[in-house]
Amino acid sequence: MKIVRSFAAWLIALVLVAGMALATQGVGSSAQARVHHLESLVRCPSCQDLSVAQSNATASVALRHEIVRAVQRGESDTKILTSIESVYGPAILLSPATSGLGVLLWLVPAVGVVVFIGALWRLRRKSRL
Amino acid sequence: MAVWIGRLGVYLCFLSAVAGVIDLGVARRRRTAGHARLFSWLILLGIVVAVIDMQVALVTHNFSLAYVAENNATFTPLLYCITGMWSALEGSLLLWVLLLSGLVVGVVHYYRRQGDDAVVQWAELVLFVVVGFFTLIMAGPADPFLHNPAHVLQGAGPNALLQDNPLVATHPPLLYLGFVGFSVPFAFAVAMLITGRVQETWPLEQRRWTVLAWGALSLGIVLGAWWSYQVLGWGGFWGWDPVENAALLPWLTATAYIHSVIVQDRRGLFRVWNLSLAIATFALTVLGTFFTRSGVLQSVHSFSSSTLGPLLIGFFALVVLVGVGLLAWRGDRLRSVVGVETPFSREGMFVANNILFVGFAIVVLLGTVFPLLYQAINGGQVTVGTPYFAAVAAPLSVALLVLMAIAPLASWRRASAAVLWERLRFSAWSGLVVIVALMVSGVHHLTALAAIFFATVAAGSALRTLRGVVRAARRRGGWEAAIGAPSTAGMVVHLGIVILAVGIVISTSYAQRHEVTLATHQTTVVDGQSIRFAGFAHTSDALRSQTLLKVYVDGHLLTPAVTTYNGRSGQTVGTPAIDSNLLRDVYLTFDAVGGGDTTSGAQVQNNLPAGSVVLGVTTEPLLAWLWLGGVIVGVGSALTMVRRRHGEETA
Amino acid sequence: MKRPVLVAALVALVVLSAFSVLLATRHPVQGASAVPSPLLGHEAPAINGTLLAQSTTPATSVAVTPGANVLTGLRGKTVVVNFWSSWCGPCKAEAPELSTFAWDERQQPVVVLGVLFNDNVSAATSFANHYGSLYNSIVDAGGVDANRYGVTSPPTTYVISPRGQVAAELVGPTSVAQLRAVVQRVSQ
Numbered sequence: 019m020k021i022v023r024s025f026a027a028w029l030i031a032l033v034l035v036a037g038m039a040l041a042t043q044g045v046g047s048s049a050q051a052r053v054h055h056l057e058s059l060v061r062c063p064s065c066q067d068l069s070v071a072q073s074n075a076t077a078s079v080a081l082r083h084e085i086v087r088a089v090q091r092g093e094s095d096t097k098i099l100t101s102i103e104s105v106y107g108p109a110i111l112l113s114p115a116t117s118g119l120g121v122l123l124w125l126v127p128a129v130g131v132v133v134f135i136g137a138l139w140r141l142r143r144k145s146r147l
Numbered sequence: 148m149a150v151w152i153g154r155l156g157v158y159l160c161f162l163s164a165v166a167g168v169i170d171l172g173v174a175r176r177r178r179t180a181g182h183a184r185l186f187s188w189l190i191l192l193g194i195v196v197a198v199i200d201m202q203v204a205l206v207t208h209n210f211s212l213a214y215v216a217e218n219n220a221t222f223t224p225l226l227y228c229i230t231g232m233w234s235a236l237e238g239s240l241l242l243w244v245l246l247l248s249g250l251v252v253g254v255v256h257y258y259r260r261q262g263d264d265a266v267v268q269w270a271e272l273v274l275f276v277v278v279g280f281f282t283l284i285m286a287g288p289a290d291p292f293l294h295n296p297a298h299v300l301q302g303a304g305p306n307a308l309l310q311d312n313p314l315v316a317t318h319p320p321l322l323y324l325g326f327v328g329f330s331v332p333f334a335f336a337v338a339m340l341i342t343g344r345v346q347e348t349w350p351l352e353q354r355r356w357t358v359l360a361w362g363a364l365s366l367g368i369v370l371g372a373w374w375s376y377q378v379l380g381w382g383g384f385w386g387w388d389p390v391e392n393a394a395l396l397p398w399l400t401a402t403a404y405i406h407s408v409i410v411q412d413r414r415g416l417f418r419v420w421n422l423s424l425a426i427a428t429f430a431l432t433v434l435g436t437f438f439t440r441s442g443v444l445q446s447v448h449s450f451s452s453s454t455l456g457p458l459l460i461g462f463f464a465l466v467v468l469v470g471v472g473l474l475a476w477r478g479d480r481l482r483s484v485v486g487v488e489t490p491f492s493r494e495g496m497f498v499a500n501n502i503l504f505v506g507f508a509i510v511v512l513l514g515t516v517f518p519l520l521y522q523a524i525n526g527g528q529v530t531v532g533t534p535y536f537a538a539v540a541a542p543l544s545v546a547l548l549v550l551m552a553i554a555p556l557a558s559w560r561r562a563s564a565a566v567l568w569e570r571l572r573f574s575a576w577s578g579l580v581v582i583v584a585l586m587v588s589g590v591h592h593l594t595a596l597a598a599i600f601f602a603t604v605a606a607g608s609a610l611r612t613l614r615g616v617v618r619a620a621r622r623r624g625g626w627e628a629a630i631g632a633p634s635t636a637g638m639v640v641h642l643g644i645v646i647l648a649v650g651i652v653i654s655t656s657y658a659q660r661h662e663v664t665l666a667t668h669q670t671t672v673v674d675g676q677s678i679r680f681a682g683f684a685h686t687s688d689a690l691r692s693q694t695l696l697k698v699y700v701d702g703h704l705l706t707p708a709v710t711t712y713n714g715r716s717g718q719t720v721g722t723p724a725i726d727s728n729l730l731r732d733v734y735l736t737f738d739a740v741g742g743g744d745t746t747s748g749a750q751v752q753n754n755l756p757a758g759s760v761v762l763g764v765t766t767e768p769l770l771a772w773l774w775l776g777g778v779i780v781g782v783g784s785a786l787t788m789v790r791r792r793h794g795e796e797t798a
Numbered sequence: 799m800k801r802p803v804l805v806a807a808l809v810a811l812v813v814l815s816a817f818s819v820l821l822a823t824r825h826p827v828q829g830a831s832a833v834p835s836p837l838l839g840h841e842a843p844a845i846n847g848t849l850l851a852q853s854t855t856p857a858t859s860v861a862v863t864p865g866a867n868v869l870t871g872l873r874g875k876t877v878v879v880n881f882w883s884s885w886c887g888p889c890k891a892e893a894p895e896l897s898t899f900a901w902d903e904r905q906q907p908v909v910v911l912g913v914l915f916n917d918n919v920s921a922a923t924s925f926a927n928h929y930g931s932l933y934n935s936i937v938d939a940g941g942v943d944a945n946r947y948g949v950t951s952p953p954t955t956y957v958i959s960p961r962g963q964v965a966a967e968l969v970g971p972t973s974v975a976q977l978r979a980v981v982q983r984v985s986q
Binding site: 032038067068073119 | 446513525
């Protein structure tokens with residue numbers, strides 16, 4: 019009984035802390051946050067794996083300025099990414115579109131989660147490996 | 148001359164491997180002991196001759212070898228002459244085979260009294276085949292001893308980024324040691340499956356060595372990250388680059404393996420898992436060499452593209468076919484009498500552990516080859532970069548931290564919730580205190596908070612286990628017994644991982660990048676630090692010329708620079724300067740110079756007055772924890788050697 | 799219970815074989831490849847900049863007014879726009895090829911125009927003089943032109959048709975033969 023009580027006390031504390039954490043999540047759509055987010059999704063044109071946020075190459079800086087201007091013009095995230103894609107091609111985005119073959123990239127992890135839970139569930143009935 | 152001594156060495160190595168395979172095959176037929184020792188020494192002799200020949204050629208700048216002309220120059224310092232052997236594709240194979248051959252000699256010597264045992268013979272045969280394959284590549288398409296027909300007086304010198312930092316001497320050897328080390332569990336897994344003797348304890352006896360190989364691999368990866376961080380100039384340490392992923396993939400399955408073997412040791416379970424993981428780790432290592440050396444995926448770290456692709460994929464396919472085939476053939480012999488009774492037990496958590504690590508590897512592999520798959524099906528190009536990998540790695544890592552927190556305290560067979568909570572209570576409360584403290588000091592990122600919460604609890608579990616172990620052992624046998632106790636090494640490694648994880652989470656979530664423009668003697672404040680630009684300095688010697696910036700960060704002098712290396716290619720690279728302490732790293736790069744100053748080699752911005760510079764200033768909190776954590780992981784793995792051998796344990 | 803094991807093994811074998819075949823049939827990236835640029839068939843983006851000073855006289859001069867689009871004065875000709883830098887290895891191999899091609903086509907309505915990518919003026923001038931470049935180059939301050947064309951790394955060459963549309967994109971070092979073939983196709 020004492021164990022249950024001590025666990026319950028901790029659980030309440032956890033809920034409170036979690037609540038505090040969730041409450042302090044900033045509203046993420048400030049212009050600066052949007053720019054930062056978009057910059058992390060666009061690949062630096064002359065680099066191998068870096069985003070424009072991470073590289074200070076000329077092409078990268080130019081693209082960063084372009085993103086800032088586009089955000090200031092009030093364009094939506096999708097429109098900005100699409101227009102950059104229309105000049106550089108789809109390989110400029112660091113995460114492929116989720117339509118078409120890109121679905122695979124998210125489907126596999128999702129299936130993985132199902133397999134994980136399923137496997138652990140099956141253990142409740144005697145497993146033999 | 149140098150060409151033929153080297154080639155002779157490689158041919159000797161290859162022929163001895165082939166002869167060894169034939170000899171063992173014959174010995175197996177006749178049920179005799181064979182001559183594995185002889186052939187293993189011949190293999191080692193061959194590769195040592197080749198390596199010495201290459202090293203002498205590099206140190207004496209013998210440009211009659213094409214490899215030396217491409218990777219060495221008369222003014223290359225001694226250290227970079229030696230490391231030049233693994234600065235490019237052909238030479239790196241020399242290092243690989245050298246380490247592999249040394250290991251083979253060690254294995255054959257260790258099992259010398261069981262030289263007529265079928266499992267040992269098959270394992271040695273497999274190892275000889277692996278040596279034979281890699282030497283075949285060197286004898287054929289990737290010949291390090293190609294003659295240079297031109298009479299050049301000067302070589303190109305190594306790639307600028309490979310002579311910029313002494314870590315080039317540590318990262319590849321340690322990494323290769325790790326890769327090569329896992330060919331032994333693979334060889335024995337195949338041997339056990341072929342002979343059908345899958346109930347035996349070979350992997351358990353080899354546990355100490357496998358953990359050591361894992362430690363070398365982990366340290367190799369961490370050092371690789373540290374090296375990239377110091378040299379590449381973007382302030383990061385991991386780009387989810389195909390070559391980086393190539394090293395991560397076998398590490399993931401290897402980590403699953405060393406954990407899974409614990410369950411086989413304790414309760415005889417997980418045989419199929421362990422054999423599969425051993426085979427998968429080796430297969431992923433071969434796949435990794437394909438990514439690095441085939442030129443099929445573009446990477447900052449890859450060697451020049453070559454015709455090795457089909458050969459390496461062929462070997463990968465062979466390894467996989469043999470592995471899966473053998474597992475299917477012997478599948479019925481692999482089932483154990485007892486099983487896992489409930490997921491809520493130490494065994495159950497190890498199952499979860501295995502699935503998470505294998506899942507992690509599958510997802511990283513998918514992301515890495517997706518561009519190729521897309522190109523094959525749709526014909527276009529896509530990039531899969533950090534946003535994808537980070538999105539899938541984050542929940543997986545948090546889940547693994549949860550396991551690290553709970554599993555060391557869970558009982559075998561069936562964990563009691565009450566007992567578990569009693570053991571976790573203190574750490575659980577500590578975790579809450581830590582994240583409240585973090586929230587108060589401004590950390591709000593949810594994933595970061597979750598990760599650090601579980602990391603704290605995991606640290607608590609590790610410390611608690613260590614405390615129990617130390618107390619019990621000291622009563623019995625003093626400090627050596629304490630260090631040699633079963634969980635000590637593992638828990639120390641867990642502590643290292645926790646520190647590493649916290650470092651990764653905080654530095655990536657809260658890194659700040661700025662570009663500041665400063666005139667000479669001007670000061671500015673960035674992230675609470677004063678930055679003062681004090682002027683230029685120039686150095687030049689036979690190897691390179693540098694333009695340095697004297698920058699004072701809170702009074703400490705840092706000199707970010709632009710360096711031009713002499714040599715045929717005349718490469719110019721940025722040389723970052725880092726001020727590091729346990730709380731934060733300040734990372735400075737010389738991004739551009741103003742006015743018409745064209746001598747430095749740096750980017751020129753004509754709209755700035757002469758004498759002013761553009762500095763990249765990146766502040767990353769807790770970045771040094773990564774390297775600290777890595778060192779602790781290395782130390783912990785080494786501690787495993789102090790353990791008593793399997794079979795001598797009384798517990 | 800042997801069947802599930804066999805099935806699992808077969809599935810694994812099929813997946814891994816397909817995987818191996820996929821990887822074995824990929825070709826290493828090398829040479830100048832024609833890339834399916836999103837700009838193909840569209841009006842060529844503007845090119846602004848200042849003329850790079852060089853000691854050699856180009857085969858065909860290009861009039862450059864700072865701030866104005868260079869391409870408007872070149873309508874009716876096939877323009878080979880080459881983004882290059884002095885620090886890029888393949889550009890060194892390509893420079894003599896471009897000069898040879900420019901000289902060969904000097905009587906034809908074909909113009910070679912270089913655009914400097916992410917480089918400083920003096921290094922570029924040394925490069926142009928060293929290779930005796932027989933074509934003009936534009937200094938692209940701030941990478942604006944490169945941004946418009948979607949250049950990811952030098953050397954990248956765009957061939958613009960006489961009607962002012964982007965007709966081809968070649969990434970990597972080109973050669974006289976390749977340029978001749980592409981320009982012939984475009985000029986028809």
